[in-house]
Amino acid sequence: MPSFTAVVRITGAGRLADFRERLRWLMVRDADAEEYTEHHAPGMLEYRFAPKKGIPFPAFTSASSDFPELRVEAEWEHDGVRGRALIENGRLVPQAPELLGEAQVDVTVAQDGRLVLGMACAVQDGAxxxxxxxxxxxxxxxxxxxxxxxxxxxxPDEALEEVAFAFVEEWLWYDEEEAALERARYANYGCEVRGANVKSEKLSVLREGGLRFSSLDAACAPAREALLAQWLNRS
Structure with a gap:
Protein backbone atom coordinates (compact mmCIF):
# COMPACT_ATOMS: atom_id res chain seq x y z
CA MET A 1 0.00 0.00 0.00
CA PRO A 2 1.33 3.51 -0.77
CA SER A 3 2.38 5.57 2.24
CA PHE A 4 1.47 8.85 0.51
CA THR A 5 -1.99 9.39 -0.94
CA ALA A 6 -3.65 12.62 -1.99
CA VAL A 7 -6.97 13.80 -3.38
CA VAL A 8 -7.54 17.19 -5.02
CA ARG A 9 -11.10 18.40 -5.62
CA ILE A 10 -12.25 21.42 -7.62
CA THR A 11 -15.72 22.81 -7.01
CA GLY A 12 -17.68 25.99 -7.63
CA ALA A 13 -20.09 27.66 -9.99
CA GLY A 14 -17.62 28.12 -12.78
CA ARG A 15 -15.92 26.69 -15.84
CA LEU A 16 -14.99 23.23 -14.61
CA ALA A 17 -14.49 21.80 -18.10
CA ASP A 18 -12.15 24.64 -19.02
CA PHE A 19 -10.24 24.20 -15.75
CA ARG A 20 -9.81 20.50 -16.54
CA GLU A 21 -8.33 21.24 -19.95
CA ARG A 22 -6.04 23.95 -18.57
CA LEU A 23 -4.77 21.65 -15.82
CA ARG A 24 -4.15 18.84 -18.29
CA TRP A 25 -2.09 21.23 -20.44
CA LEU A 26 -0.03 22.30 -17.41
CA MET A 27 0.54 18.76 -16.13
CA VAL A 28 1.79 17.52 -19.50
CA ARG A 29 4.44 20.25 -19.46
CA ASP A 30 5.47 19.79 -15.81
CA ALA A 31 8.58 17.60 -15.61
CA ASP A 32 7.85 16.85 -11.93
CA ALA A 33 4.17 16.00 -12.41
CA GLU A 34 2.95 12.77 -10.83
CA GLU A 35 0.66 10.18 -12.37
CA TYR A 36 -2.97 10.57 -11.35
CA THR A 37 -6.45 9.24 -11.95
CA GLU A 38 -9.58 11.29 -12.57
CA HIS A 39 -12.85 10.68 -10.71
CA HIS A 40 -15.19 13.49 -11.72
CA ALA A 41 -18.84 14.02 -10.86
CA PRO A 42 -21.42 16.68 -11.77
CA GLY A 43 -20.25 19.97 -10.29
CA MET A 44 -16.88 18.59 -9.15
CA LEU A 45 -13.51 17.54 -10.53
CA GLU A 46 -11.49 15.04 -8.50
CA TYR A 47 -7.87 13.95 -8.99
CA ARG A 48 -6.22 11.16 -6.99
CA PHE A 49 -2.48 10.72 -6.54
CA ALA A 50 -0.03 8.34 -4.88
CA PRO A 51 2.84 10.84 -5.06
CA LYS A 52 6.52 9.98 -5.08
CA LYS A 53 7.76 13.58 -5.21
CA GLY A 54 4.87 15.56 -3.76
CA ILE A 55 1.53 17.04 -4.70
CA PRO A 56 1.83 19.16 -7.90
CA PHE A 57 0.66 22.37 -6.23
CA PRO A 58 2.26 24.64 -8.89
CA ALA A 59 0.02 23.27 -11.65
CA PHE A 60 -3.15 23.57 -9.57
CA THR A 61 -2.14 27.03 -8.35
CA SER A 62 -1.48 28.25 -11.88
CA ALA A 63 -4.81 26.88 -13.11
CA SER A 64 -6.59 28.43 -10.13
CA SER A 65 -5.33 31.90 -11.04
CA ASP A 66 -7.12 31.56 -14.40
CA PHE A 67 -10.36 30.43 -12.75
CA PRO A 68 -10.67 32.43 -9.50
CA GLU A 69 -14.33 31.51 -9.09
CA LEU A 70 -13.39 27.86 -8.44
CA ARG A 71 -12.26 26.34 -5.14
CA VAL A 72 -9.35 23.88 -5.17
CA GLU A 73 -9.01 21.72 -2.07
CA ALA A 74 -6.24 19.16 -1.48
CA GLU A 75 -6.21 16.50 1.22
CA TRP A 76 -3.45 13.98 1.84
CA GLU A 77 -2.08 11.41 4.24
CA HIS A 78 1.65 10.74 4.36
CA ASP A 79 2.93 8.05 6.73
CA GLY A 80 0.39 8.87 9.41
CA VAL A 81 0.30 12.63 8.84
CA ARG A 82 -2.87 14.14 7.45
CA GLY A 83 -2.77 17.51 5.73
CA ARG A 84 -5.10 19.87 3.93
CA ALA A 85 -4.65 22.95 1.76
CA LEU A 86 -6.90 25.33 -0.12
CA ILE A 87 -6.00 27.11 -3.34
CA GLU A 88 -8.02 30.22 -4.03
CA ASN A 89 -7.43 32.68 -6.86
CA GLY A 90 -3.95 31.32 -7.51
CA ARG A 91 -2.79 31.39 -3.87
CA LEU A 92 -2.01 28.41 -1.66
CA VAL A 93 -3.69 28.75 1.74
CA PRO A 94 -2.20 26.11 4.10
CA GLN A 95 -4.35 24.46 6.71
CA ALA A 96 -3.20 22.93 9.97
CA PRO A 97 -1.70 19.46 9.49
CA GLU A 98 -3.07 16.65 11.61
CA LEU A 99 -0.55 14.25 13.12
CA LEU A 100 -1.89 10.98 14.42
CA GLY A 101 -1.97 10.80 18.20
CA GLU A 102 -3.05 14.44 18.63
CA ALA A 103 0.46 15.76 18.01
CA GLN A 104 0.95 19.49 17.45
CA VAL A 105 3.43 21.33 15.24
CA ASP A 106 5.39 24.58 15.27
CA VAL A 107 7.84 25.50 12.48
CA THR A 108 9.76 28.76 12.08
CA VAL A 109 12.17 29.62 9.27
CA ALA A 110 14.37 32.62 8.53
CA GLN A 111 13.89 34.70 5.39
CA ASP A 112 16.81 32.89 3.74
CA GLY A 113 15.06 29.53 4.26
CA ARG A 114 17.11 28.37 7.26
CA LEU A 115 15.17 26.23 9.74
CA VAL A 116 15.12 28.20 13.00
CA LEU A 117 13.05 25.72 14.99
CA GLY A 118 10.74 22.92 13.99
CA MET A 119 8.98 20.86 16.64
CA ALA A 120 6.17 18.38 17.08
CA CYS A 121 4.77 17.45 20.46
CA ALA A 122 1.94 15.70 22.24
CA VAL A 123 0.69 15.46 25.82
CA GLN A 124 1.29 12.11 27.49
CA ASP A 125 0.65 11.35 31.17
CA GLY A 126 0.71 15.02 32.10
CA ALA A 127 3.96 15.80 30.26
CA PRO A 156 13.99 7.72 22.23
CA ASP A 157 11.11 5.55 23.35
CA GLU A 158 8.30 4.43 21.05
CA ALA A 159 6.00 7.37 21.86
CA LEU A 160 8.72 9.91 21.05
CA GLU A 161 9.58 8.14 17.81
CA GLU A 162 5.93 8.09 16.73
CA VAL A 163 5.65 11.86 17.10
CA ALA A 164 9.03 12.52 15.47
CA PHE A 165 8.72 10.23 12.47
CA ALA A 166 5.32 11.59 11.44
CA PHE A 167 6.59 15.17 11.77
CA VAL A 168 9.78 14.55 9.80
CA GLU A 169 7.93 12.78 6.98
CA GLU A 170 5.64 15.77 6.56
CA TRP A 171 8.00 18.69 7.16
CA LEU A 172 11.74 17.98 7.07
CA TRP A 173 14.60 16.55 5.03
CA TYR A 174 18.26 16.18 5.99
CA ASP A 175 21.53 16.89 4.23
CA GLU A 176 22.54 13.23 4.62
CA GLU A 177 19.69 12.24 2.28
CA GLU A 178 20.16 12.13 -1.48
CA ALA A 179 16.97 14.22 -1.98
CA ALA A 180 17.80 15.32 -5.54
CA LEU A 181 14.47 17.09 -6.07
CA GLU A 182 14.70 18.99 -2.78
CA ARG A 183 18.26 20.07 -3.56
CA ALA A 184 17.21 21.30 -6.99
CA ARG A 185 14.32 23.28 -5.56
CA TYR A 186 16.53 24.80 -2.85
CA ALA A 187 18.98 25.86 -5.56
CA ASN A 188 16.12 27.47 -7.49
CA TYR A 189 15.01 29.30 -4.33
CA GLY A 190 18.57 30.49 -3.70
CA CYS A 191 18.58 28.73 -0.31
CA GLU A 192 21.55 27.00 1.31
CA VAL A 193 21.16 23.33 2.25
CA ARG A 194 21.93 22.76 5.93
CA GLY A 195 21.86 19.79 8.28
CA ALA A 196 18.06 19.88 8.67
CA ASN A 197 15.82 21.60 6.13
CA VAL A 198 12.12 22.29 5.64
CA LYS A 199 10.65 20.49 2.65
CA SER A 200 10.45 22.83 -0.31
CA GLU A 201 6.65 22.84 -0.65
CA LYS A 202 6.30 23.81 3.02
CA LEU A 203 9.13 26.34 2.77
CA SER A 204 7.42 28.14 -0.09
CA VAL A 205 4.23 28.49 1.95
CA LEU A 206 6.09 29.64 5.08
CA ARG A 207 8.05 32.30 3.20
CA GLU A 208 4.82 33.72 1.81
CA GLY A 209 2.93 33.47 5.10
CA GLY A 210 5.02 35.14 7.80
CA LEU A 211 7.82 32.56 8.24
CA ARG A 212 6.05 30.61 10.99
CA PHE A 213 3.32 28.00 11.25
CA SER A 214 1.98 26.91 14.64
CA SER A 215 -0.81 24.69 15.88
CA LEU A 216 0.42 24.63 19.51
CA ASP A 217 -2.17 24.98 22.24
CA ALA A 218 -1.70 26.49 25.70
CA ALA A 219 -0.34 23.22 27.10
CA CYS A 220 2.42 22.86 24.49
CA ALA A 221 3.42 26.50 23.89
CA PRO A 222 5.58 26.72 27.06
CA ALA A 223 7.64 23.77 25.82
CA ARG A 224 8.58 25.79 22.74
CA GLU A 225 9.68 28.73 24.88
CA ALA A 226 11.81 26.40 26.99
CA LEU A 227 13.42 24.88 23.88
CA LEU A 228 14.27 28.34 22.56
CA ALA A 229 15.78 29.53 25.85
CA GLN A 230 17.45 26.38 27.15
CA TRP A 231 18.38 24.43 24.03
CA LEU A 232 18.31 26.29 20.73
CA ASN A 233 19.86 29.55 21.94
CA ARG A 234 22.22 27.93 24.41
CA SER A 235 25.86 28.75 23.66
Whole structure:
Protein backbone atom coordinates (compact mmCIF):
# COMPACT_ATOMS: atom_id res chain seq x y z
CA MET A 1 0.00 0.00 0.00
CA PRO A 2 1.33 3.51 -0.77
CA SER A 3 2.38 5.57 2.24
CA PHE A 4 1.47 8.85 0.51
CA THR A 5 -1.99 9.39 -0.94
CA ALA A 6 -3.65 12.62 -1.99
CA VAL A 7 -6.97 13.80 -3.38
CA VAL A 8 -7.54 17.19 -5.02
CA ARG A 9 -11.10 18.40 -5.62
CA ILE A 10 -12.25 21.42 -7.62
CA THR A 11 -15.72 22.81 -7.01
CA GLY A 12 -17.68 25.99 -7.63
CA ALA A 13 -20.09 27.66 -9.99
CA GLY A 14 -17.62 28.12 -12.78
CA ARG A 15 -15.92 26.69 -15.84
CA LEU A 16 -14.99 23.23 -14.61
CA ALA A 17 -14.49 21.80 -18.10
CA ASP A 18 -12.15 24.64 -19.02
CA PHE A 19 -10.24 24.20 -15.75
CA ARG A 20 -9.81 20.50 -16.54
CA GLU A 21 -8.33 21.24 -19.95
CA ARG A 22 -6.04 23.95 -18.57
CA LEU A 23 -4.77 21.65 -15.82
CA ARG A 24 -4.15 18.84 -18.29
CA TRP A 25 -2.09 21.23 -20.44
CA LEU A 26 -0.03 22.30 -17.41
CA MET A 27 0.54 18.76 -16.13
CA VAL A 28 1.79 17.52 -19.50
CA ARG A 29 4.44 20.25 -19.46
CA ASP A 30 5.47 19.79 -15.81
CA ALA A 31 8.58 17.60 -15.61
CA ASP A 32 7.85 16.85 -11.93
CA ALA A 33 4.17 16.00 -12.41
CA GLU A 34 2.95 12.77 -10.83
CA GLU A 35 0.66 10.18 -12.37
CA TYR A 36 -2.97 10.57 -11.35
CA THR A 37 -6.45 9.24 -11.95
CA GLU A 38 -9.58 11.29 -12.57
CA HIS A 39 -12.85 10.68 -10.71
CA HIS A 40 -15.19 13.49 -11.72
CA ALA A 41 -18.84 14.02 -10.86
CA PRO A 42 -21.42 16.68 -11.77
CA GLY A 43 -20.25 19.97 -10.29
CA MET A 44 -16.88 18.59 -9.15
CA LEU A 45 -13.51 17.54 -10.53
CA GLU A 46 -11.49 15.04 -8.50
CA TYR A 47 -7.87 13.95 -8.99
CA ARG A 48 -6.22 11.16 -6.99
CA PHE A 49 -2.48 10.72 -6.54
CA ALA A 50 -0.03 8.34 -4.88
CA PRO A 51 2.84 10.84 -5.06
CA LYS A 52 6.52 9.98 -5.08
CA LYS A 53 7.76 13.58 -5.21
CA GLY A 54 4.87 15.56 -3.76
CA ILE A 55 1.53 17.04 -4.70
CA PRO A 56 1.83 19.16 -7.90
CA PHE A 57 0.66 22.37 -6.23
CA PRO A 58 2.26 24.64 -8.89
CA ALA A 59 0.02 23.27 -11.65
CA PHE A 60 -3.15 23.57 -9.57
CA THR A 61 -2.14 27.03 -8.35
CA SER A 62 -1.48 28.25 -11.88
CA ALA A 63 -4.81 26.88 -13.11
CA SER A 64 -6.59 28.43 -10.13
CA SER A 65 -5.33 31.90 -11.04
CA ASP A 66 -7.12 31.56 -14.40
CA PHE A 67 -10.36 30.43 -12.75
CA PRO A 68 -10.67 32.43 -9.50
CA GLU A 69 -14.33 31.51 -9.09
CA LEU A 70 -13.39 27.86 -8.44
CA ARG A 71 -12.26 26.34 -5.14
CA VAL A 72 -9.35 23.88 -5.17
CA GLU A 73 -9.01 21.72 -2.07
CA ALA A 74 -6.24 19.16 -1.48
CA GLU A 75 -6.21 16.50 1.22
CA TRP A 76 -3.45 13.98 1.84
CA GLU A 77 -2.08 11.41 4.24
CA HIS A 78 1.65 10.74 4.36
CA ASP A 79 2.93 8.05 6.73
CA GLY A 80 0.39 8.87 9.41
CA VAL A 81 0.30 12.63 8.84
CA ARG A 82 -2.87 14.14 7.45
CA GLY A 83 -2.77 17.51 5.73
CA ARG A 84 -5.10 19.87 3.93
CA ALA A 85 -4.65 22.95 1.76
CA LEU A 86 -6.90 25.33 -0.12
CA ILE A 87 -6.00 27.11 -3.34
CA GLU A 88 -8.02 30.22 -4.03
CA ASN A 89 -7.43 32.68 -6.86
CA GLY A 90 -3.95 31.32 -7.51
CA ARG A 91 -2.79 31.39 -3.87
CA LEU A 92 -2.01 28.41 -1.66
CA VAL A 93 -3.69 28.75 1.74
CA PRO A 94 -2.20 26.11 4.10
CA GLN A 95 -4.35 24.46 6.71
CA ALA A 96 -3.20 22.93 9.97
CA PRO A 97 -1.70 19.46 9.49
CA GLU A 98 -3.07 16.65 11.61
CA LEU A 99 -0.55 14.25 13.12
CA LEU A 100 -1.89 10.98 14.42
CA GLY A 101 -1.97 10.80 18.20
CA GLU A 102 -3.05 14.44 18.63
CA ALA A 103 0.46 15.76 18.01
CA GLN A 104 0.95 19.49 17.45
CA VAL A 105 3.43 21.33 15.24
CA ASP A 106 5.39 24.58 15.27
CA VAL A 107 7.84 25.50 12.48
CA THR A 108 9.76 28.76 12.08
CA VAL A 109 12.17 29.62 9.27
CA ALA A 110 14.37 32.62 8.53
CA GLN A 111 13.89 34.70 5.39
CA ASP A 112 16.81 32.89 3.74
CA GLY A 113 15.06 29.53 4.26
CA ARG A 114 17.11 28.37 7.26
CA LEU A 115 15.17 26.23 9.74
CA VAL A 116 15.12 28.20 13.00
CA LEU A 117 13.05 25.72 14.99
CA GLY A 118 10.74 22.92 13.99
CA MET A 119 8.98 20.86 16.64
CA ALA A 120 6.17 18.38 17.08
CA CYS A 121 4.77 17.45 20.46
CA ALA A 122 1.94 15.70 22.24
CA VAL A 123 0.69 15.46 25.82
CA GLN A 124 1.29 12.11 27.49
CA ASP A 125 0.65 11.35 31.17
CA GLY A 126 0.71 15.02 32.10
CA ALA A 127 3.96 15.80 30.26
CA UNK A 128 4.64 17.32 26.86
CA UNK A 129 6.80 14.97 24.80
CA UNK A 130 8.22 15.59 21.36
CA UNK A 131 10.97 16.18 18.86
CA UNK A 132 12.72 19.44 17.94
CA UNK A 133 15.15 20.36 15.19
CA UNK A 134 17.11 23.42 14.20
CA UNK A 135 19.26 23.74 11.10
CA UNK A 136 22.26 22.11 12.79
CA UNK A 137 20.96 20.17 15.81
CA UNK A 138 18.04 18.02 16.89
CA UNK A 139 16.76 16.38 20.06
CA UNK A 140 13.85 14.58 21.64
CA UNK A 141 12.44 16.19 24.76
CA UNK A 142 10.03 15.99 27.69
CA UNK A 143 8.56 19.03 29.40
CA UNK A 144 6.81 18.68 32.75
CA UNK A 145 5.93 21.27 35.41
CA UNK A 146 8.05 23.92 33.70
CA UNK A 147 11.17 21.73 33.48
CA UNK A 148 12.70 20.73 30.14
CA UNK A 149 14.52 17.40 29.80
CA UNK A 150 16.47 16.70 26.62
CA UNK A 151 16.70 13.11 25.41
CA UNK A 152 19.55 11.85 23.27
CA UNK A 153 18.52 11.42 19.60
CA UNK A 154 19.79 7.84 19.76
CA UNK A 155 17.68 6.90 22.79
CA PRO A 156 13.99 7.72 22.23
CA ASP A 157 11.11 5.55 23.35
CA GLU A 158 8.30 4.43 21.05
CA ALA A 159 6.00 7.37 21.86
CA LEU A 160 8.72 9.91 21.05
CA GLU A 161 9.58 8.14 17.81
CA GLU A 162 5.93 8.09 16.73
CA VAL A 163 5.65 11.86 17.10
CA ALA A 164 9.03 12.52 15.47
CA PHE A 165 8.72 10.23 12.47
CA ALA A 166 5.32 11.59 11.44
CA PHE A 167 6.59 15.17 11.77
CA VAL A 168 9.78 14.55 9.80
CA GLU A 169 7.93 12.78 6.98
CA GLU A 170 5.64 15.77 6.56
CA TRP A 171 8.00 18.69 7.16
CA LEU A 172 11.74 17.98 7.07
CA TRP A 173 14.60 16.55 5.03
CA TYR A 174 18.26 16.18 5.99
CA ASP A 175 21.53 16.89 4.23
CA GLU A 176 22.54 13.23 4.62
CA GLU A 177 19.69 12.24 2.28
CA GLU A 178 20.16 12.13 -1.48
CA ALA A 179 16.97 14.22 -1.98
CA ALA A 180 17.80 15.32 -5.54
CA LEU A 181 14.47 17.09 -6.07
CA GLU A 182 14.70 18.99 -2.78
CA ARG A 183 18.26 20.07 -3.56
CA ALA A 184 17.21 21.30 -6.99
CA ARG A 185 14.32 23.28 -5.56
CA TYR A 186 16.53 24.80 -2.85
CA ALA A 187 18.98 25.86 -5.56
CA ASN A 188 16.12 27.47 -7.49
CA TYR A 189 15.01 29.30 -4.33
CA GLY A 190 18.57 30.49 -3.70
CA CYS A 191 18.58 28.73 -0.31
CA GLU A 192 21.55 27.00 1.31
CA VAL A 193 21.16 23.33 2.25
CA ARG A 194 21.93 22.76 5.93
CA GLY A 195 21.86 19.79 8.28
CA ALA A 196 18.06 19.88 8.67
CA ASN A 197 15.82 21.60 6.13
CA VAL A 198 12.12 22.29 5.64
CA LYS A 199 10.65 20.49 2.65
CA SER A 200 10.45 22.83 -0.31
CA GLU A 201 6.65 22.84 -0.65
CA LYS A 202 6.30 23.81 3.02
CA LEU A 203 9.13 26.34 2.77
CA SER A 204 7.42 28.14 -0.09
CA VAL A 205 4.23 28.49 1.95
CA LEU A 206 6.09 29.64 5.08
CA ARG A 207 8.05 32.30 3.20
CA GLU A 208 4.82 33.72 1.81
CA GLY A 209 2.93 33.47 5.10
CA GLY A 210 5.02 35.14 7.80
CA LEU A 211 7.82 32.56 8.24
CA ARG A 212 6.05 30.61 10.99
CA PHE A 213 3.32 28.00 11.25
CA SER A 214 1.98 26.91 14.64
CA SER A 215 -0.81 24.69 15.88
CA LEU A 216 0.42 24.63 19.51
CA ASP A 217 -2.17 24.98 22.24
CA ALA A 218 -1.70 26.49 25.70
CA ALA A 219 -0.34 23.22 27.10
CA CYS A 220 2.42 22.86 24.49
CA ALA A 221 3.42 26.50 23.89
CA PRO A 222 5.58 26.72 27.06
CA ALA A 223 7.64 23.77 25.82
CA ARG A 224 8.58 25.79 22.74
CA GLU A 225 9.68 28.73 24.88
CA ALA A 226 11.81 26.40 26.99
CA LEU A 227 13.42 24.88 23.88
CA LEU A 228 14.27 28.34 22.56
CA ALA A 229 15.78 29.53 25.85
CA GLN A 230 17.45 26.38 27.15
CA TRP A 231 18.38 24.43 24.03
CA LEU A 232 18.31 26.29 20.73
CA ASN A 233 19.86 29.55 21.94
CA ARG A 234 22.22 27.93 24.41
CA SER A 235 25.86 28.75 23.66
Missing amino acids: VIGYAAGAERHSYFRFRDGALSLIDPDA
